Amino acid sequence: xxxxxxxFWVMAAVGVATALAVVMxxxxxxxxxxxxxxxxxxxxxxxxxNAEFLAMVQVLVYVGAISILIIFAIMLTRNAHxxxxxxxxxxxxxxxxxxxxxxxxxxxxxxEWHDWDxxxxxxxxxxxxxxxxxxxxxxxxxxxxxxxxxxRLLMRDFVLPMEAASVVLLAAVIGxxxxxxxxxxxx
Amino acid sequence: xxxxxFLIFSGIIFSIGLYGALSKKNVITVLMSIELMFNGVNIALxxxxxxxxxxxxxxxxxxxxxxxxxxxAEGTALGETVLSxxxxxxxxxxxxxxxxxxxxxxxxxxxIAMYRxxxxxDVTQANLMRG
Numbered sequence: 149x150x151x152x153x154x155x156f157w158v159m160a161a162v163g164v165a166t167a168l169a170v171v172m173x174x175x176x177x178x179x180x181x182x183x184x185x186x187x188x189x190x191x192x193x194x195x196x197x198n199a200e201f202l203a204m205v206q207v208l209v210y211v212g213a214i215s216i217l218i219i220f221a222i223m224l225t226r227n228a229h230x231x232x233x234x235x236x237x238x239x240x241x242x243x244x245x246x247x248x249x250x251x252x253x254x255x256x257x258x259x260e261w262h263d264w265d266x267x268x269x270x271x272x273x274x275x276x277x278x279x280x281x282x283x284x285x286x287x288x289x290x291x292x293x294x295x296x297x298x299x300r301l302l303m304r305d306f307v308l309p310m311e312a313a314s315v316v317l318l319a320a321v322i323g324x325x326x327x328x329x330x331x332x333x334x335x
Numbered sequence: 336x337x338x339x340x341f342l343i344f345s346g347i348i349f350s351i352g353l354y355g356a357l358s359k360k361n362v363i364t365v366l367m368s369i370e371l372m373f374n375g376v377n378i379a380l381x382x383x384x385x386x387x388x389x390x391x392x393x394x395x396x397x398x399x400x401x402x403x404x405x406x407x408a409e410g411t412a413l414g415e416t417v418l419s420x421x422x423x424x425x426x427x428x429x430x431x432x433x434x435x436x437x438x439x440x441x442x443x444x445x446x447i448a449m450y451r452x453x454x455x456x457d458v459t460q461a462n463l464m465r466g
Contacts, residue, residue, distance in 0.1 A: 156336045171355035221443040225450040241357035245350040252346030282404035297414035320437035324444035
């Protein structure tokens with residue numbers, strides 16, 4: 149097996165185990181710590197998929213910011229004696245999510261994906277390093293230099309969604325401040 | 336390691352998140368499970384962007400090859416060519432991460448407000464608007 153394959157299978161096993169631990173763990177604080185490990189594993193998966201920029205964004209936003217917010221919220225609202233119980237929908241939820249997983253796996257395995265092998269291009273992770281054509285060279289360059297290409301895409305093809313996303317973030321921050329504000333002085 | 340492996344991994348993460356989001360009482364666990372689901376979707380998007388040939392290249396590989404060769408010869412940035420469509424999935428993932436950050440900030444704000452008013456973080460107790 150290639151080193152990349154070993155890395156993938158190790159990360160997949162750790163990722164599934166920590167994701168299960170997030171849901172199953174009795175202590176919600178430890179569940180949050182497992183969630184951090186799960187975010188880190190996903191960042192590693194992004195690196196395997198040649199998405200280095202997104203791996204860094206994942207570490208900064210999820211591991212750095214979102215998990216800290218979650219841990220703060222847990223510490224502010226902690227009812228340690230309650231633990232982390234299931235509600236009355238546990239069995240239907242298990243059935244539904246199992247069916248969802250079965251459907252996803254069925255579609256993933258049975259669909260004829262149009263991949264690079266069909267065009268005869270050697271550009272996937274783990275393919276041989278030899279470069280045969282201009283397209284292969286270009287694809288390898290794009291995936292070796294994703295930040296630049298993403299910047300061009302965001303600033304040209306996706307400039308309107310990007311502006312909308314910034315407005316959404318601003319509205320969310322103002323909304324969160326308004327929600328948690330102490331409303332003293334108001335009747 | 337191929338596209339199917341990544342898709343099934345992302346499906347497992349998504350389903351675990353779905354299970355947690357539907358079956359837990361603590362609203363913070365529900366939020367964490369939703370984050371897991373976002374992560375599963377992101378993995379799928381980035382795997383598609385890495386493994387699946389974009390329509391414009393698949394429809395006419397020869398024209399794509401010529402365009403890329405011209406860009407390489409003239410020193411134009413490859414992001415200017417048809418190859419920039421390769422990374423559309425990663426751009427979608429960036430937007431999902433942005434929205435997830437907004438969602439967590441608002442969601443945890445609601446959790447804090449709920450805890451302040453009702454001394455609980457149990458979603459089954461959040462029935463103020465029940466008819």
